[in-house]
Structures are given as C-alpha cells and as structure tokens.
Amino acid sequence: MASGTETSGSGDLGRTLELLWDTGRRPSRGPRPGLTLERIVAAAVEVADREGLGAVSMRRIATELGTGAMSLYRYVPGKGELIDLMLDRVQRPSEDPADLGDGDWRSALHALGHATLALYRRHTWLLDVNQSRPVLGPSALDGMEKVLARIRAMGLSDPELVSAIVMIDGYVVGAARTQVYEQEAGRSSGLTDAQFWEAQRSTLERAMAGGRYPVLASLSEGTFGTGFDHFEFGLQRILDGLEVLVARRRAADAPAPSAPPAGSAGSAGSAAPEQPA
Missing domain, CATH: 1.10.10.60 (Homeodomain-like)
Structure with missing residues (x-):
C-alpha cells in the first residue's frame, strides 16, 4: 500500500x-x-x-x-x-445517537475514536488518500455536527473543540495504518505474527543475555504480547489530557468566593466571642 x-x-x-x-x-x-x-x-x-x-x-x-x-x-x-x-x-455517520456514547463529551470522543478505527479497517484504501484538503460534503458535515453537539459542553473555544476532533482523528489514522500494515505483512509473507516473532526468538534471547540491553532484559514476560490493548491505552490517555484541560478551564471560569462583610462572624477583623469563666 x-x-x-x-x-x-x-x-x-x-x-x-x-x-x-x-x-x-x-x-x-x-x-x-x-x-x-x-x-x-x-x-x-x-x-x-x-x-x-x-x-x-x-x-x-x-x-x-x-x-x-x-x-x-x-x-x-x-x-x-x-x-x-x-x-x-x-463517512456517513450512524443515525443511532447511542453510537456516540452515553451523552458526555468524553464518551462521545471515545466512541468517535473507535468508530473511526473501524471505518479505516473496513475501508483500508482510505489510507491511500491524502485528505489534508478535504472537499466537505453532507456526510462530513453531518458527522462533525453530531460530534460538536456532544462535546460543546467541554467549555473550550471553538478552534479547540475542532482541534480535539482533529487530535482523535490523527491518533486513529496512525493506529489504523499500523494495524493495516501488520495485516498486509502477514498476507505478503505468509507468516503469522507468532511465526514471525518465533523466527527471531533465539537471536533476541542471545542479545538479552549479553548484558547490552539490561532494561529490555528486565521486562516481564508477555510485555510485547498481544494481550495489551495499545490503542485503547493511548486513546484513554488523550482523553485524560483533555479532561485536565477542561477542569482547568472550569476552575478558571468559576467565580471567586465572595469575602464576608467586615465585622461579621468569622471575618479576619472580628473579635473572638468571650468565653465564660
């Protein structure tokens, strides 16, 4: 490809x-x-x-x-x-509102990430199209309208909301390309992933035993196995970062607590109540 x-x-x-x-x-x-x-x-x-x-x-x-x-x-x-x-x-978006999560902005962007990955896996030829200057049709605008309606509550500026979508898309495209290339490598070589790595096992074991790579040698067995969902881990970390930004903006926009009137109980200038003898 x-x-x-x-x-x-x-x-x-x-x-x-x-x-x-x-x-x-x-x-x-x-x-x-x-x-x-x-x-x-x-x-x-x-x-x-x-x-x-x-x-x-x-x-x-x-x-x-x-x-x-x-x-x-x-x-x-x-x-x-x-x-x-x-x-x-x-790119026609789903008509089912539930496909964009349970209503909050985080679930919407999480669902968008997985939906976009599924789209690229169904239509791998999308990776062969330079979409840096897309021609916007009804499907593209329908999809963006639905997502923006869900994430507007983040409280970010309009360019930042669009950037959040672009960020998710960029991450997904990279992950999709890796997954698709892995599939193509398997088809073209005739080797499964397990067979490919097994062919390298003895060479890698000797390299690890030689002391040149102490950190790599110390990693737990199965570190590079297929059981860990790298895509989900990365997507959640992007959402975590956005959550920090949203919380920071909300804190900055929150009104400052008003000071108590001078002389009121608990104010800095009020006298402590007299204690009984």
Missing part, C-alpha cells in the same frame, strides 16, 4: 461540490436504464474495498456495472471527483 496515491479535491472542485450537494444539472437518461450516481459510487467503493484504490478507474467501474465508460461520464467527470464522492459515502 502506497500512502497518498490519490488526493482529495484533485478533480473539478465546482463540479464535485455540485455532485456532493445535488445542486447540479441531472444527466439525461443514458443508454443503461437504472444507472445512477449512487450506484456508480457504491460500485467504486466495493472495488476499492476488495482490490485497493489502484483498481478503481472509470473503465473498471463501468465494467462492474455492465455498461460503457462513456455512460459513467454522464454522471461524474472523472476519477478525481469519484474519489471525493466515495469518501463522502463511507
């Missing part, structure tokens, strides 16, 4: 926006009744899921749909625009 083989927004931006938001002129009926933009995009996603983004071309999608490539051009100008339509299709 080569990262960044395609770039979002590489097609005709105006035409892409028309197609995403359904504001352009609809094509006249083509020679293949029933052909729609929705079917074209769905077929392209299916090909990318099965064979990777490199397999997606106008000719290939036309073949999948049993029509000629020229028929597709009546609906979408080319592959650049098609890529952005594919991105919007797979």
Whole structure:
C-alpha cells in the first residue's frame, strides 16, 4: 500500500461540490436504464474495498456495472471527483445517537475514536488518500455536527473543540495504518505474527543475555504480547489530557468566593466571642 496515491479535491472542485450537494444539472437518461450516481459510487467503493484504490478507474467501474465508460461520464467527470464522492459515502455517520456514547463529551470522543478505527479497517484504501484538503460534503458535515453537539459542553473555544476532533482523528489514522500494515505483512509473507516473532526468538534471547540491553532484559514476560490493548491505552490517555484541560478551564471560569462583610462572624477583623469563666 502506497500512502497518498490519490488526493482529495484533485478533480473539478465546482463540479464535485455540485455532485456532493445535488445542486447540479441531472444527466439525461443514458443508454443503461437504472444507472445512477449512487450506484456508480457504491460500485467504486466495493472495488476499492476488495482490490485497493489502484483498481478503481472509470473503465473498471463501468465494467462492474455492465455498461460503457462513456455512460459513467454522464454522471461524474472523472476519477478525481469519484474519489471525493466515495469518501463522502463511507463517512456517513450512524443515525443511532447511542453510537456516540452515553451523552458526555468524553464518551462521545471515545466512541468517535473507535468508530473511526473501524471505518479505516473496513475501508483500508482510505489510507491511500491524502485528505489534508478535504472537499466537505453532507456526510462530513453531518458527522462533525453530531460530534460538536456532544462535546460543546467541554467549555473550550471553538478552534479547540475542532482541534480535539482533529487530535482523535490523527491518533486513529496512525493506529489504523499500523494495524493495516501488520495485516498486509502477514498476507505478503505468509507468516503469522507468532511465526514471525518465533523466527527471531533465539537471536533476541542471545542479545538479552549479553548484558547490552539490561532494561529490555528486565521486562516481564508477555510485555510485547498481544494481550495489551495499545490503542485503547493511548486513546484513554488523550482523553485524560483533555479532561485536565477542561477542569482547568472550569476552575478558571468559576467565580471567586465572595469575602464576608467586615465585622461579621468569622471575618479576619472580628473579635473572638468571650468565653465564660
């Protein structure tokens, strides 16, 4: 898998926006009744899921749909625009409010992290698209609207709220890339993870016994095993950091306690009550 083989927004931006938001002129009926933009995009996603983004071309999608490539051009100008339509299709947010946690901002961002990881695992070709300048369609905005509505209670500034989402996404993309690459390495080598590490065992044991790596040698058995959920650990630490920031902002915004009136009981200038003899 080569990262960044395609770039979002590489097609005709105006035409892409028309197609995403359904504001352009609809094509006249083509020679293949029933052909729609929705079917074209769905077929392209299916090909990318099965064979990777490199397999997606106008000719290939036309073949999948049993029509000629020229028929597709009546609906979408080319592959650049098609890529952005594919991105919007797979990013459609869930309609179930429970999929964004139990209502507080932390559960919403936690759910977002896991949902995004699942998205990249279902559609590994997403890692091959440079999305640094995304073309925003209804799915992207629907998803952001739902998350922002849940996390607005954090009390951060608007740029900071967006940055929290960007932070989660950046973490997930890195984790997804590692997981997908591990799967691809297994398929291409024909070795399972267990077989791969077993092949290195004797060499590593000799290295640990030589005294050059005392800290590594002292680590407990199973430290590098698969039982530890590194993704969840990292995600929780990001949320912990945000929680500290939220608490700090709330403390700073809280009104200062008012001083008691001069001469009132307990004030610094009041006299202690006289004690009985």
